Amino acid sequence: MTLAILFGGSSYEHEISIVSAITLKKVLKRSSLLFIFVDSEREFYLIDGEKMTSKTFSSGDYKKGKKLTLEHGGFFAAGGLLGGRKPVAFDVLLNLIHGRDGEDGKIAGMMEFFGVPFIGPRIEASVLSYSKLNTKLLAHALGIKTLEYRLLQKGEERRVDLDFPLIVKPVHLGSSIGVSVVREASELDYALDVAFEFDEQVIVEPFVEGIVEYNLAGCKTSAWELSLVEEPQKEEFLDFDKKYRDFSRDSRVREAVIDAPLKEKLETAFKAIYDPLFLGSLIRCDFFVVESEVYLNEINPIPGSMANYLFEDFEGMLERLARALPKEKKIAIDYRYIHSIQSAKGKA
Amino acid sequence: MTLAILFGGSSYEHEISIVSAITLKKVLKRSSLLFIFVDSEREFYLIDGEKMTSKTFSSGDYKKGKKLTLEHGGFFAAGGLLGGRKPVAFDVLLNLIHGRDGEDGKIAGMMEFFGVPFIGPRIEASVLSYSKLNTKLLAHALGIKTLEYRLLQKGEERRVDLDFPLIVKPVHLGSSIGVSVVREASELDYALDVAFEFDEQVIVEPFVEGIVEYNLAGCKTSAWELSLVEEPQKEEFLDFDKKYRDFSRDSRVREAVIDAPLKEKLETAFKAIYDPLFLGSLIRCDFFVVESEVYLNEINPIPGSMANYLFEDFEGMLERLARALPKEKKIAIDYRYIHSIQSAKGKA
Numbered sequence A, B: 001m002t003l004a005i006l007f008g009g010s011s012y013e014h015e016i017s018i019v020s021a022i023t024l025k026k027v028l029k030r031s032s033l034l035f036i037f038v039d040s041e042r043e044f045y046l047i048d049g050e051k052m053t054s055k056t057f058s059s060g061d062y063k064k065g066k067k068l069t070l071e072h073g074g075f076f077a078a079g080g081l082l083g084g085r086k087p088v089a090f091d092v093l094l095n096l097i098h099g100r101d102g103e104d105g106k107i108a109g110m111m112e113f114f115g116v117p118f119i120g121p122r123i124e125a126s127v128l129s130y131s132k133l134n135t136k137l138l139a140h141a142l143g144i145k146t147l148e149y150r151l152l153q154k155g156e157e158r159r160v161d162l163d164f165p166l167i168v169k170p171v172h173l174g175s176s177i178g179v180s181v182v183r184e185a186s187e188l189d190y191a192l193d194v195a196f197e198f199d200e201q202v203i204v205e206p207f208v209e210g211i212v213e214y215n216l217a218g219c220k221t222s223a224w225e226l227s228l229v230e231e232p233q234k235e236e237f238l239d240f241d242k243k244y245r246d247f248s249r250d251s252r253v254r255e256a257v258i259d260a261p262l263k264e265k266l267e268t269a270f271k272a273i274y275d276p277l278f279l280g281s282l283i284r285c286d287f288f289v290v291e292s293e294v295y296l297n298e299i300n301p302i303p304g305s306m307a308n309y310l311f312e313d314f315e316g317m318l319e320r321l322a323r324a325l326p327k328e329k330k331i332a333i334d335y336r337y338i339h340s341i342q343s344a345k346g347k348a
Helices: A014-027 A054-058 A106-114 A123-130 A132-142 A185-198 A240-246 A260-274 A304-310 A314-322 A336-344 B014-027 B054-058 B106-114 B123-130 B132-142 B185-198 B240-246 B260-274 B304-310 B314-322 B336-344
Strands: A002-008 A032-038 A044-047 A066-071 A074-078 A085-087 A092-095 A150-153 A166-170 A180-182 A201-206 A212-220 A224-226 A283-290 A293-300 B002-008 B032-038 B044-047 B066-071 B074-078 B085-087 B092-095 B150-153 B166-170 B180-182 B201-206 B212-220 B224-226 B283-290 B293-300
Touching: A002 A014, A014 A032, A014 A054, A014 A304, A014 B336, A044 A074, A054 B336, A066 A106, A066 B066, A092 A106, A106 A123, A106 B106, A123 A132, A123 A293, A123 B123, A132 A201, A132 A260, A132 A293, A132 B132, A166 A185, A180 A185, A185 A201, A212 A260, A212 A304, A224 A260, A224 A314, A260 A283, A260 A293, A304 A314, A336 B014, A336 B054, B002 B014, B014 B032, B014 B054, B014 B304, B044 B074, B066 B106, B092 B106, B106 B123, B123 B132, B123 B293, B132 B201, B132 B260, B132 B293, B166 B185, B180 B185, B185 B201, B212 B260, B212 B304, B224 B260, B224 B314, B260 B283, B260 B293, B304 B314
Parallel strands: A002 A032, A002 A092, B002 B032, B002 B092
Antiparallel strands: A032 A044, A044 A066, A066 A074, A074 A085, A150 A201, A166 A180, A166 A201, A212 A224, A212 A283, A283 A293, B032 B044, B044 B066, B066 B074, B074 B085, B150 B201, B166 B180, B166 B201, B212 B224, B212 B283, B283 B293
């Protein structure tokens, strides 16, 4: 299988997408890989596998790569006579753009429109997981608990009737950007200022000291393929630097010690979230557990380095997922109504 | 103002999008207009204003128009030396693709990605209004009532514990396609078969005989610009042929006779739905009223012929909306994290 890895993007997580892509190059040993980089101006560049180091991007050297256009059927490079264009050949594209562009539905929509088969969340799945508010609405509809919350809009009154400590999060960002823990009322305004730097909408939740978190990743190919359950490192919460290092993980983690009923609860919640909305993607769900009850914290529809470290046979699973992508419905357009109106008007 | 009207698309409403575009050509008298057609294969064509008749499309003559590509900054036509490309110049694009592609977030994502200013729902607004289920979740979060419903998935058990008569609708389509009224249990299976022809998910609601429906359209420019309230013609529900004719409306309708408190309820609900999610678009909300209570039926984020017939000064409003489009946040990418890691490793 030839896999095109699409990374970069106009996103606060641009750099960690580069780190994810470099990590996948290490992890995917038997696949033939292509690398397509989206720079901060949203131009596409084809990057040589040998050039896949962070310096290629930070130095601007990536601009020596071939510039690509996206057209019907895929990506094209300039070349050939009279401005001809040559298709860039691959079987499946992996959307590895974290944050804006990759997780907000733009890449999904473009790939669907131009007919490029891809691994990644579809538009609707993107929008429902990219927003922490929409995630709560989705969970509610599925009967899965989430923590209570208050939604604040930029420029409106900052009224929060929840007990401290609180956690303040921009609605639409990942990787803990703009997130603060607030221990007393005097700190709230500053935390909100920070969060509103990044988003028009901010969500405030109770911050539960010592809450237990479990991560579970997976996808549905011809069958369910779920990862082991990880209990991520207990820091207050991951700051951007730590998350950044987290995105370069390529060795397997130890399985969390949990009993069978809890494992089943986590897996049941995961499956309800995934199917059918996230078909075609490999996602990681982060859950809280409070008094044996499972709460959905967030859905990562493009987790850092695709959460490869949670799987026994990551590369095989990606191959199986590539063969199980949802197909877009073909709509036949026959101009039946226009013809019938033209007939009625005597024009046909 | 030069306005580019984007229409067609790979959608069951492809033909009514053509009718909408032809109608807007009649209605917009002082704007300079360009027409960009998306054919069933999703290729872009620039169409001469004089060729804007239904026959140009049903006959395939549109292929004589210039083929366009979408790249950073907008649309480009072949031309010039050595395969050079000339930009197609306009101020703002109007997304007039009804149904798939236009209303599901694809066009919004592509325009944002390639930096084209456009009138139309943004990705998140598209996904929340394109699905009748997501519309209900959104209304719920806003404290606006909707009719009760049951959601059915293709291939799963068809259990509906609601009283007849019922209305059966595909979750993701507009224009009454695949919609049936079901008066007794014996008719239900066939109605579901029809709806599942079009969608993987189907929603079933009570069909309320003689329910009163009101439509209200509008947008927010420098101020709120709301239409008159229309009570649409009382047919059982609009079938596709009637809707088709409906999309060519270009003369104003009579205002519904309602009292001030009800009008205010409708306008309050409209504003809560619109702001901030639908900023940049001109939408029409269809409400039911039962015992003076307002229920949201659906949100049309790209209404037929842009609901021009509901407005006093439609063309002026479009111009004001074009000047009030939401701006995408610029994200600066400085490779700070990669540089700091390189320094730590002694590579810088």
